[in-house]
Structures are given as structure tokens and as C-alpha cells.
Amino acid sequence: MKTLTLGNITISNVVEMGPMQVDHKYLLLGSTQEALDRHKDWLMPHFLTPEYKLLMSIHTYVVRTKRHTILVDMCFGNNKQRGANARATNMNTPFLENLAKAGAPADKVDYVLCTHLHNDHVGWNTKLQNGTWVPTFPNAQYLMSKKEYGYWSARKEGDFSYDSFVDSVLPVVEAGKALFVESDFVIEDEVRLEPAAGHTPGQVALKVNSKKKEAVLCGDLMHHPAQIGEPDWNIPYDVDPAGTRQARRDFFTKYADTGTFVLPAHFSDPTVGQIISKGSGWAWRAYFGD
Numbered sequence: 138m139k140t141l142t143l144g145n146i147t148i149s150n151v152v153e154m155g156p157m158q159v160d161h162k163y164l165l166l167g168s169t170q171e172a173l174d175r176h177k178d179w180l181m182p183h184f185l186t187p188e189y190k191l192l193m194s195i196h197t198y199v200v201r202t203k204r205h206t207i208l209v210d211m212c213f214g215n216n217k218q219r220g221a222n223a224r225a226t227n228m229n230t231p232f233l234e235n236l237a238k239a240g241a242p243a244d245k246v247d248y249v250l251c252t253h254l255h256n257d258h259v260g261w262n263t264k265l266q267n268g269t270w271v272p273t274f275p276n277a278q279y280l281m282s283k284k285e286y287g288y289w290s291a292r293k294e295g296d297f298s299y300d301s302f303v304d305s306v307l308p309v310v311e312a313g314k315a316l317f318v319e320s321d322f323v324i325e326d327e328v329r330l331e332p333a334a335g336h337t338p339g340q341v342a343l344k345v346n347s348k349k350k351e352a353v354l355c356g357d358l359m360h361h362p363a364q365i366g367e368p369d370w371n372i373p374y375d376v377d378p379a380g381t382r383q384a385r386r387d388f389f390t391k392y393a394d395t396g397t398f399v400l401p402a403h404f405s406d407p408t409v410g411q412i413i414s415k416g417s418g419w420a421w422r423a424y425f426g427d
């Protein structure tokens with residue numbers, strides 16, 4: 138994406154993985170080629186291939202205000218062991234160098250926010266140092282939704298993403314770097330959290346509002362733009378499928394045609410856009426810059 142400027146605030150991204158192709162039947166439960174065809178005028182070519190593969194991305198957002206540098210969602214990370222997920226195991230990418238190029242060298246990061254604690258959102262919280270997982274950002278406070286942390290604290294070995302909770306979340310807490318917050322926590326006047334539960338019980342979004350321009354970094358409220366046309370398509374990892382469907386409809390109703398920029402965690406480049414009304418439903422208008 139091109140850097141987005143909203144009044145006093147800029148937002149850019151650093152891509153760890155993508156664009157990658159994903160089978161729609163695997164990711165979007167109940168999806169069909171016929172249904173995708175209904176939306177192909179706005180899904181192709183950036184989000185859907187002619188072979189009906191979904192184009193997706195894993196990235197971190199860099200939000201820079203006059204006072205703070207804030208990272209949102211922390212991808213898979215390097216050197217992690219993720220069992221059957223070969224793509225996420227033993228990764229070795231120049232993510233930190235790319236972050237520095239994007240204006241966020243590790244020692245200058247003030248806040249890290251994982252919208253939720255799935256393994257593709259917490260990885261870079263920690264890095265391997267002499268065989269131990271240590272916080273990657275030494276001067277940052279890691280914001281954690283109390284509700285989300287509570288949910289994961291009750292998981293156990295073998296549960297999905299419990300391994301990443303152990304190597305990418307607990308070391309941050311043990312180092313005293315975690316700040317447990319409510320789902321409407323205010324970071325500064327123009328930047329605050331907003332509840333976005335459903336995909337996980339304590340997921341939060343980051344809301345940015347500056348000089349009448351607004352953006353919402355909504356994590357995994359949705360994974361692919363096709364879900365804007367088909368809000369009832371869940372993914373296999375939605376903890377509360379019915380709640381997620383309702384949360385999506387509420388979100389689209391609230392933000393459609395408002396000009397609010399929406400920045401989900403897995404939309405392929407340009408990764409930012411707006412929700413617009415279309416017929417009796419909604420569509421995605423990708424934002425490529427002015």
C-alpha cells in the first residue's frame with residue numbers, strides 16, 4: 138500500500154508473506170465459484186485469480202502519530218516452530234529491516250497491538266536470542282485485551298495457536314512489557330481501541346481519527362474481500378461463527394459509504410479500502426491512493 142495520511146497520522150504496512158494463493162473452499166466455508174462470480178467485477182484482478190484462488194497477505198501496520206509509533210498485528214515471525222504449518226515454520230525474512238525502512242526501527246516502537254492472539258498475529262512480539270524468546274521491541278508496551286488474554290490463558294497444549302501463546306505472548310508478559318487493557322482503551326486522543334469480538338472472544342480493532350479523516354484496523358473481522366459481498370462466509374478459525382457473522386454485518390452497516398478507510402489484516406495489496414453499498418449488500422473499493 139501507499140502510505141495513507143489521515144490528518145496528523147500516517148499508516149503504512151510491512152508485508153511478511155504475500156500475495157499468496159489460497160483455495161476458497163478451504164478458507165471460506167460455504168463459498169462457491171457461482172457466488173464468487175457475482176462479485177468478480179470488484180474482486181478481480183487484485184483479490185481473486187481467474188482460477189478462483191483467493192489472493193491474500195500477512196502484514197503488519199505501522200501507525201505513526203506525532204507522539205507514538207504503533208505496530209498492529211505481528212505476523213508469524215522468524216524461527217518459530219509451527220508443526221503442520223510448514224509455511225510458518227523456521228521462517229527467515231528481513232521483516233525487521235523492512236520495518237526500519239518503514240520508519241519503525243525496533244528500538245523506536247512505542248506500542249505493539251495484536252488485535253487477537255492467533256499465531257499469525259503475535260509472531261514478531263518475540264525474537265530468538267541465545268536460545269530464549271525475548272521481546273523484539275525493547276522500549277514498547279504490548280497492549281493486550283484483558284478479555285483476549287483471559288481466553289488464551291485457559292487454553293492448553295495442543296489447542297490451535299497455544300504454541301504461539303507460549304513462545305510469542307508469555308515471554309512478553311514475563312518480561313513485564315504487557316499492558317492489559319479494556320477493549321475501548323485510549324492510546325491518545327486520535328487513536329483508540331474498539332471491540333471487534335467474534336473471530337476470537339477479545340479481538341479489538343484500532344480506530345484512528347484525525348482532522349475528520351478516519352480509519353479502522355479491524356484485524357480478522359474478515360479475511361478476504363469476498364466476505365463483504367458474502368458476510369455469512371466464515372473461516373474455520375472463527376471461534377464464534379454466528380457472532381462473527383453478526384459483527385461483520387454491524388461493521389459494514391456502520392462504515393459503508395462513510396469514507397472511513399478499512400485496513401484488515403489479510404487483504405492483498407493495496408490492503409486498504411472502503412466499504413460501499415451495492416444492491417442490497419456491500420462491496421469493497423480498494424484504495425490505491427489519490
Ligand SMILES: [Zn+2]
Nearest residue numbers: 255257357402
Ligand atoms: Zn489472521
